[in-house]
Amino acid sequence: MIDLKKIERIYFIGIGGIGMSALARYFSFHGKEVSGYDRTETNLTKQLISEGIPVMYKDDEAQAPKDTQLVVYTPAIPAEHKQLQYYRSNNYQVLKRSEALGAITESSFNICVAGTHGKTTISTMIAHILRDTGYGCNAFLGGISANYNSNFWSSDRNMCVIEADEYDRSFLKLSPDIAVITAMDADHLDIYGTEKVMQDSFIEFAGKVKGTLFIKEGLARMEDFKAPEKLTYSLRESADIMIDNVRMMNGFYLFDVKVDEELIEDVALNMGGLHNVENASVAIGVARKLEIETQAIKSAVEDFRGVKRRFEYIIKKKYLVYIDDYAHHPEELRTLIKSAMNLFPGKQCTVIFQPHLFTRTRDLADGFAEALDIANEAVVLPIYPAREMPIPGITAETITSRMKNENVRILDKKMVLDHFREKVSRKEVHDHLYITAGAGDIDTLVEPIKQILSSAK
Secondary structure (H helix, E strand, O other): OOOHHHOOEEEEEOOOOHHHHHHHHHHHHOOOEEEEEOOOOOHHHHHHHHOOOOEEOOOOHHHOOOOOOEEEEOOOOOOOOHHHHHHHHOOOOEEEHHHHHHHHHHHOEEEEEEOOOOHHHHHHHHHHHHHHOOOOOEEEEEEEEOOOOEEEEOOOOOEEEEEEOOHHHHHHHOOOOEEEEOOOOOOOHHHHOOHHHHHHHHHHHHOOOOOEEEEEOOOOOHHHOOOOEEEEEEOOOOOOEEEEEEEEEOOEEEEEEEEOOEEEEEEEEOOOOHHHHHHHHHHHHHHHHOOOOHHHHHHHHHHOOOEOOOOEEEEEOOOEEEEEEOOOOHHHHHHHHHHHHHHOOOOEEEEEEOOEOHHHHHHHHHHHHHHHOOOOEEEEOOOEOOOOOOOOOOOOHHHHOOOOOOOEEEOOHHHHHHHHHHHHHOOOOOOEEEEEEOOOOHHHHHHHHHHHHHOOO
């Protein structure tokens, strides 16, 4: 394993990725000279630059720093990337993001949160509780914490809270002491091939846990998950960690949670979505396993303001609600739409969804169609390709053609904004619930949509 203490200069290819930027911030915090490349300028790359981390946007071999001692890249970067090819052909030390993160965590106590959905919110909740209570941790998150406006923070305690990514089997590079597995819905089949092979990878990850494995009750192949201690969590009463007495409070929740025979009453969670109550229950379970005092945990949960783009309220008025979410898998999308419609009954629900990846659209089109059918109206954007080349015959219509709801249309981003302007001009936005969802660049629409809707009288 590489000795990171001897490395002074590090170059990141794909530095604007959420996981990559957390690593870059970690090394910069520890006094390393950090710089990187990304394809496009984003709010995140602007923040990195403001923090003293240079970012370039041109894949130019001549601009690649020649004195770097370590190159870290994301698997989303294509193999033909000129700078990556240069470093490889000139025998630089080149690591995947997962390998660099694995090296960091070799000598720390690690809480790793894995799952095809829910892992960002739960890992951020856990890290927030540890920070808010003064317990302390190093946090490597897959989203921007609304409390701290960052996906990374550090502390003197040699403990890491890590979002454990299943893509490219990255989480198998980690050394979990405590782990959470939230879900194993079929995803990344371009990597795994079949759902069973993907499940095998999660089971292998669980086998690496040195202490307690917290696992969502009802997952497939529960008997195959082995760990020194295994605890289940769920909204169901049969789990080791379970929720009771849930009360809705104007889009937020008050509930009780039972952990190891201890009943913790009147926990307040100031974010929407019943699934987030379940997420909070396992975060509380992890904190109690660390013997953090109950009242301090309750205070931290109440202070938790969520993760940007995870059931994030953009507008929340009596007559109009607008929620933005990162949902990019059918189960995430289904949970998001159902939760929002349950919280705001009587409002007409319009979902604007951007499919992410051609392979995911091809493999899961039926699930996306079923989820979008829940809404009163759906708008589907063209597929965001990310790392992929187009697949012939796979388009947004692959989803819409399977839908039963006829109130659906395919619009590009400009047309979406025009659609909202027309709605406002015709005074058709009152008593509406709007949701934008997707993992691509649909987030660039959030502020323009907010401005248009905010002009409604």
